[in-house]
Amino acid sequence: MNGEGEIVRAGFERKYLVPESAAAALLSAVGALLPPDPYGGRYVVASLYLDTPDLASYRREIQGKWRLRRYSTTETVFAEFKAKPEPGKVHKRRSALSLEQLPESLPAWFQKAIHKQSLSPTRLVTYTRDAFVGELGGEEVRLTLDHQVQASTQQSLQFPLFDGSRGVGFPLTEGRILEIKYEHALPEELEKLTRELGLLPESFSKYRTAIEKA
Known part of the structure; x- marks a missing residue:
């Protein structure tokens, strides 16, 4: 973490689309392998x-995605940049700020990107997340399973009022979205589990789908 407070994360990521019929079995098996994350394990x-006026991020004409993220009804917001420098590899940079600082006091590096690339809000995506984190086979792993994924058009740098127990907007996909983040190699236990459930890695972007559907 440097003087501006950003956090740099690097690692690998796999995504899977999970039928609702397989969700209970997946959650049960993952719960036996990994503990819930420190924030309670389930939250919205x-x-x-944010994107340019001609949606250059959506069109992949500029690298990565720029976003503000809030968890349930907490007063903390994260300004984030997420990019994939190569297939399967993820780089994330983020800074924390308080909800009351929006929209005036964004982190300097994030504000610089807004001005340089003419970024403005486009879509608000909400979902309920089950999150697990821990060590498997010597790898630090974070596994999330998202459902009730919804989106709405948003043009303000403010989060709308919601009670933190459900999403806001139009449904984006049936079933659930599984994401597994790891440092070097996917642990054998998770490789076996996804194979037994008939899950195959897929490319799915909540933001791109939101642009196309909401």
Whole structure:
């Protein structure tokens, strides 16, 4: 973490689309392998995505996604930049700020990107997340399973009022979205579990789908 407070994360990520019929079995098996994350294991995530007037991020004409993220009804908001420098590899940079600081007091590096690339809010994506984190096979692993994924058009750098127990907007997908983040190699236990459930890695972007559907 440097003087501006950003956090840099690097690692690998796999995504899977999980039928609702397989969700209970997946949650049960994952719960036996990993503990819930330190924030309680289940909460609503609200992500406010920014893009250029001609949607250059959506069109992949500029690298990565810019967003503000809030967890349930907490007063902390994270300004984030997420990019994939190569297939399967993820780089994330973020800074924390308080909800009351929006929209005036964004982190300097995030504000610089807004001005340089003419970024503005486009879509608000919300979903309920089950999150697990721990060590498997010597790898630090974070596993999330998202459902009730919804999106709405958003043009303000403010989060709308919601009670933190459900999402806001139009449904984006049936079933659930599984994301597994790891440092070097996917642990054998998770490789076996996804194979037994008939899950295959897929490319799915909440933001891109929100642009296309909401």
